[in-house]
Amino acid sequence: MFTFAILASLMVIAIVMLLSQYMSYNNLSQVSQSLQQAEENLQTLQVLSLLGNSNSTSNCGILTAGLGTLSTQLSQIGSEVQAADMENQSGAQYVNLVNQLSYARIEYWLLSQRINSQCGGKLTTVLIFYKPQNCEYCVLETSELSYLQGIDSNLTFVGLDGEWNLPVVQAVVSSYNLSSSDYPAIVINGKYVVKGYLTSNQLLSVLCSHMNSTAFCNGSI
Numbered sequence: 001m002f003t004f005a006i007l008a009s010l011m012v013i014a015i016v017m018l019l020s021q022y023m024s025y026n027n028l029s030q031v032s033q034s035l036q037q038a039e040e041n042l043q044t045l046q047v048l049s050l051l052g053n054s055n056s057t058s059n060c061g062i063l064t065a066g067l068g069t070l071s072t073q074l075s076q077i078g079s080e081v082q083a084a085d086m087e088n089q090s091g092a093q094y095v096n097l098v099n100q101l102s103y104a105r106i107e108y109w110l111l112s113q114r115i116n117s118q119c120g121g122k123l124t125t126v127l128i129f130y131k132p133q134n135c136e137y138c139v140l141e142t143s144e145l146s147y148l149q150g151i152d153s154n155l156t157f158v159g160l161d162g163e164w165n166l167p168v169v170q171a172v173v174s175s176y177n178l179s180s181s182d183y184p185a186i187v188i189n190g191k192y193v194v195k196g197y198l199t200s201n202q203l204l205s206v207l208c209s210h211m212n213s214t215a216f217c218n219g220s221i
Contacts, residue, residue, distance in 0.1 A: 031080045031097060038073045039104055042111070045070065049115055060119035067112055067123075067156045068149065074105055074158060075146065082132060098161070102169050105158045112156050113190050124211045126157035127187040129178055137197035138184040144200055145186075148207070155207070 045066045048059075081097055109127050116123040126145060130138035145157045162173050162183055178185050182195040188210045198206060208217035 031077065034073075034077050034080065035097065035100055035104065038070065038077060039100075041066070041070055041073065042104060042107055046107075046111055049111065049118065060115075060122065063115045063119065064123060064153055064156075067108075067115060068153050070108060071149065071156050071158055072146075074101070074108060075142075077101060078159065098164060099166055102160065102164055102166050105160055106168060106172060108158050109160075112158075116189070122154055124155045124207060125189055126155070126207070127172075127190075128157060128159045129162035129173065129176075129183050129185045129187075130159055131163045131180055131183045132161055135183055141184040141186070141197060141203065144203055148204070154211070 045063065048066070049063055078101060081094075081101060109125065112123065112125040116125055128138075128142060128145060130142065132138075142159055145155075149155045149157060160169060160172065162169070162178060162185070163180055176185070176187055176193050178193075178195070184197055185193065185195045186198075186206075187193050188207065192206075192210055194206055204217075211217055
């Protein structure tokens with residue numbers, strides 16, 4: 001009986017481990033597919049920005065809508081990556097996914113700058129630097145930006161983990177002379193840097209000071 005109990009316990013442990021590995025594999029596969037789709041959408045948007053009359057009203061509308069959709073997609077993938085327990089978020093698979101996501105976010109931000117220039121500065125682009133651990137204000141400010149983006153399609157933003165150990169990420173961080181104690185920090189239109197948490201009213205005031213006329217800045221919403 002004792003031997004049987006041991007064997008039964010070992011079988012239960014083995015089954016739990018197999019199920020855990022299976023779920024982890026499924027999570028990885030789903031996130032990888034989502035990221036691949038986002039990268040394809042990013043490439044499509046890059047091509048569209050180089051074709052035809054880039055500053056036409058119709059083309060700018062398509063590009064702006066595409067940026068908004070892609071921003072939401074990248075944000076969702078970031079949440080999925082953060083929630084996935086891939087080798088306790090320290091293994092090679094997790095690191096590779098975050099590297100890919102970081103590159104995609106930087107490419108998105110650079111593309112948003114180019115589209116903004118092509119479309120006569122009608123957009124307001126925001127890059128928010130955050131740290132994933134012990135930064136409640138980073139979550140709050142990102143949520144507020146997401147809300148404001150939903151109100152005004154001319155506002156587009158993307159987040160970047162400023163503590164991630166990737167040369168290109170650290171190069172962007174250094175270019176704005178930021179450190180971990182500054183997070184959350186936002187860069188508006190690639191120029192204006194605001195360090196530290198902003199309340200909703202402060203954030204709206206800062207954004208509106210660098211925006212063209214928008215519905216929520218002039219009070220029509």
